[in-house]
Amino acid sequence: GGQQSAAPPASSAAPQASGAGFSVITHGAPGDSFWDVVKNGAEAAGKQYGVKVTYQGDGDPAKQSQLIDQAVSEKVDGIVVSMANPDALKEAIGKAVAAKIPVVTINSGAESSKEFGAITHVGQSEDVAGRGAGEQLKAAGVTKLLCVIHEAGNVGLDQRCKGAEQTLGGTVERLQVDVSNLADVTSKVTAKLQSDQQVNGVLSLNPAIAIAARDAIKDAGSQAKLATFDLSADVVTAINDGEILFAVDQQQYLQGYLPITFLRLYNTNLNTVGGGLAVNTGPGFVTKDNAAQVAKLAEAGTR
Amino acid sequence: MTVPAQAAADERVAHVGLARRLLIRPELGAVVGLVAVFVFFAAQSPVFRSPDGIANWLDPAATLGIMAVAVALLMIGGEFDLSAGVLTGTSGLILVTLATRFGFNVWLAMLVGLVVALAIGFANGLVVTRTRLPSFIVTLGTFLMLQGINLGVTKAITGTVQVSGLRRADGFESANAIFAGTIEIGGTSFRVAILWWILVTAVATWVLMRSRAGNWIFAVGGNEHAARAVGVPAARTKIALFMTTAVAAWLVGSILALRYTSVQANIGIGQEFIYIIAAVIGGCLLTGGYGSAIGAAIGAVIFGMADKGIVFLGWDADWFKFFLGGMLLLATLANRLVRRYAEEVRH
Amino acid sequence: MTVPAQAAADERVAHVGLARRLLIRPELGAVVGLVAVFVFFAAQSPVFRSPDGIANWLDPAATLGIMAVAVALLMIGGEFDLSAGVLTGTSGLILVTLATRFGFNVWLAMLVGLVVALAIGFANGLVVTRTRLPSFIVTLGTFLMLQGINLGVTKAITGTVQVSGLRRADGFESANAIFAGTIEIGGTSFRVAILWWILVTAVATWVLMRSRAGNWIFAVGGNEHAARAVGVPAARTKIALFMTTAVAAWLVGSILALRYTSVQANIGIGQEFIYIIAAVIGGCLLTGGYGSAIGAAIGAVIFGMADKGIVFLGWDADWFKFFLGGMLLLATLANRLVRRYAEEVRH
Amino acid sequence: MIPQTILETRGIGKTFGSVLALRDVSMGVAAGQVMCVLGDNGAGKSTLIKILSGVHRHDAGAYLVDGQEVSFGSPREALDRGIATVYQDLAMIPLMSVWRNFFLGSEPRKGPAFDVAKARRVAREELRAMGIDIRDVDQPVGTLSGGERQSVAIARAVHFGARVLILDEPTSALGVKQAGVVLRYIARARDRGLGVVFITHNPHHAYPVGDRFLLLNRGASMGEYGKDDITAQELTALMAGGAELEELAHELRRE
């Protein structure tokens, strides 16, 4: 413990930091644009406080729990974990808590966070974000929505679609596409729009998919409105051009930055944040009104 | 004791219909699968058979087809390339990064991408021929390493997992028109990628059937030791095949990058197997020595049609893969049964 | 003209050291890769070589190893099974769904899962042997179809893409202890999966080396026509191999389901290649007829060590795949060089 | 003594796609009899043999075993009727060791296990009896010389031969000594009451052991002769200019 003079004095009651740093373990596949911003946030916080932060992600809950096990055997100073599948992580998180390693949960899994012994939860569950998107699309007059799933069986993506379904009121159809082949995405969305003229809204769950879907709407000559999750420079430009209605912004940078801050505060000052309630990071919406401001930030990978 | 007019008619040759003789060819077996799948979807979905619909499913079939043809040549030569899919991403990333972050002209950036792709293909070939490790494992190594490089370098340069903004680069317009434009035919716009695909298939077919190199490709895949024993430059042939695959990956990567003007670091992962699948549907043997370029091109269309056709029919997305799997199995089975009927026994 | 004491010493046999004779065995080549990778990580990370660390990386190596051994048998027999990975998911889903949604006892639910897995393995084998299509394409069909079924059925029954809550089912405690428990050795808890893995490897080795079935497996993979010509029941052997792989998938699926008490519908996708990779690292030929069960088990450890070791070293996750690829390449290369030194030429 | 006919074909034929490999061939082999099949390259000898041993199915005529019409779906069925074969091309599994190849399909058991010790011993002994002194029965068959490989196949068929032994050019890759051993084996099998079908191009090998001679040409039968109907000279002459060899000797000298 006691690394920086700027930090509050280490209380004798506070757990001793071993210097192994913090471990961030998520259910995002490497290279996923959403989770990459989380990674950026966590690393920025690490740099800020001068502590080591390692980031790992794997969509398979078994692999994720093995990564937690590894962090425990390394005796890290704290673990940040996203819980898309709380059941599967229960045992591993329990081991971390038993080893007196503070755990902060992020993104989904707020319900189980406290029960598992995490000190706090930061984030926004995926279905809440989906509900927000559904509301906005409903307001824009969408009655039949196409929800484009780019990774079949991914819990987070499924929850986003389901959330949108709950608030939209109309029908939601799902479409499976292959994220590593954008020509395929464009063609499949076009096929869907060509064969079902009823569809008047498209919700993509990834910024690259959004761009492919934008082309598809053009190709099919459809009037469907397009909305997306998450940002990229291209998405912001498209919002500015009116091609994309809005982007759901969970401000996931915070889901990386804040937990490191909280763990740091806990380790040095035994602070806990939220008073037993989750700390919400969103959902925010990027629309034509605020797109210009976030454009630069999205390009830098912090939004 | 010998029959006088031997050349005219050999009594040891039974009369066999034209249909049966045609069906024996690897590519024509695949045509049966093609027709079956087309009829199946066209009968149920008018959009599928409309010019617009056709333009739509031909588009991904074209980029897949370019790769499938190159991969088919490699497979006929007895090797695999698992790094081909990721290499499309690498080529695209090089193009966009150089053009947008380092101010390269698009054409120059493409040239650099080509050189890098060729180098990677050469390295794959060299390691395979030198170490005699199976290419499956060597290119798996390349696959993983390129995947890491794509992500690591992109992150290091841009701070995000994608590079974008190619539209504003010098030379974009001309390159885009040639590699990613569209052509109007009867009021429907088709992608130029389709032309590239036809070109690649034609060249590959010529090379296989009518050039010395083609003879060598079949030979190194059929029996490398025997081929080497009669003086075929087996190592050179294989290295050239790996480089061909790399060029195809560069072409497809450039087409996609120019079209979407941005590239994600994880593009192409997993596609390598789709290429192999298309080649196998088209009649290539996994063990090498047998197959055709046209067959692979047809295999790509079959895969593309099945993949898109299910969407046109509007079947439940959750069951998508189930239908896709069933469809592919039936198409290859049809192909197989036809060829078996035509040729009976072949060891 | 003949040497009198022929049996004692043949003048045509050169003296060759014990080391060289040992290294010729497929499994012992892999050991070299194993040692190299272990030393590399152990030297840099004390946690990696601590009992806790070892328990850590042995755990995924064990489940991978069970599959790799089964897949190695299949590969020696000349076939692939791409559906093996998804089948672990199917087995797990059946177990958890039946136990939590239909009130089955865990043991009964596992039995149902076993029956389904056996049926799928049998179907794979039957289609491959009857149609003579390459198993790559047949099991690819099964792979896609199972993927669709996993998702479609799970969504239909639970409305989400995962089922959970196995902990509360009847018989969970006993099943969990046997398949997913831990054993304490010197204060460190190791997973029982490791025991299962050792058991599977031992049985597979015995079958390969010391049973008639083993002889048949090598033969159908080495030259199926020749094997059939001397009366080996090739179709039965292959079907049995597919069923063995299915049983291994069921075992691994059950172990994981019992351990994590919940299963996601996309579990196991992509794992099928990791199994093949482990088998190839362990010295199996992709073309069949050659390999060993112990080699595959060692291949699994090499993969597991590299996979987890990189995390222990704390290298940037963005570059993870790059290091993994490099590591695998070096491990197989080491294995290969050693074997080449030992045996010189083999066609 | 009327020998009991074991195998018989009546007007049998086989077509591969458009290739007529065999047309209307009738033959038979009885217990204690050696039937030699002779003919030019591509005459259809191997095709006939493969039908007899269940590798191919005939598509015309009838095939009878013990007077009963059969159509074997696999070599296993033929083996089960006591028909053991040495094939010209479907010989061995190159990556497998000699002893594993030797016992392939008929592994000796010891409880549930493959009796490995016995397999090695028997393989070594049987090969040595043929005049082939294999260094190491663990050597992969693919690294044996052509003749050694052939010897393994013959030794196997002889060891397991039950009622009929079919040999497709067994002596072609063999040295003079080894060929002599094989001919002795054939005679011994005949004396033990087995039926033997023996294919060879060498009339010096065929005539001493053969009882009947079937001549094939371009897929069709040119007649079947008993040993009493034909002299060694006639046979050689029938085998498309065998006598030429003597003239050749002169012709081949430097002019």
Place this chain on the structure above:
Amino acid sequence: MIPQTILETRGIGKTFGSVLALRDVSMGVAAGQVMCVLGDNGAGKSTLIKILSGVHRHDAGAYLVDGQEVSFGSPREALDRGIATVYQDLAMIPLMSVWRNFFLGSEPRKGPAFDVAKARRVAREELRAMGIDIRDVDQPVGTLSGGERQSVAIARAVHFGARVLILDEPTSALGVKQAGVVLRYIARARDRGLGVVFITHNPHHAYPVGDRFLLLNRGASMGEYGKDDITAQELTALMAGGAELEELAHELRRE
């Protein structure tokens, strides 16, 4: 006339792992000379041939071509020095057609393209000249009979043979007529001034065409004889009991 020596080996040897396949063998072949290599199965004949033609690298002794020491890394290098070979086992690509196999590695060109029409024509003609009347040169080689396959390999080597022709048991799978044709080819090649290395087990084939005879036994040389040093009878006797065949004829009759 002092014939010019093309190939020469001096105390050459080869080891495969622990197997000593060849030890200390010296031989040579001159232009216009036929060198016969004789020996039991597994004596090392094919191994010697493979060293000469660049498939294997020798690991002891010296190999000289035109008096210059060489160590071929690939058969291509040997071919480029004019050494054409028919191998006993590395023969053909089964899935490729006859004409493609025939011209493999030496494809005739027409501009940048493979002259397919010429290839087919020449392949058919050369085979017919050997007495093999192939139905269809598009037939995959894997579906040819054993002898037909061998004939394709020989026809190819003869067609492309430049200075030295190496034949490893070319006549073993051939009918009497085809074997005669091959022997004539050998004589003709010799008369054209080629050096020929000819392996066979048949003394009736070896003696008429051979000029010198190298005897191998268990990997080692048992001496090299000129035609004048040895009679056909002696040669046959040296080939491990060749004369036995006559006795056999009696022995093999039914007792």
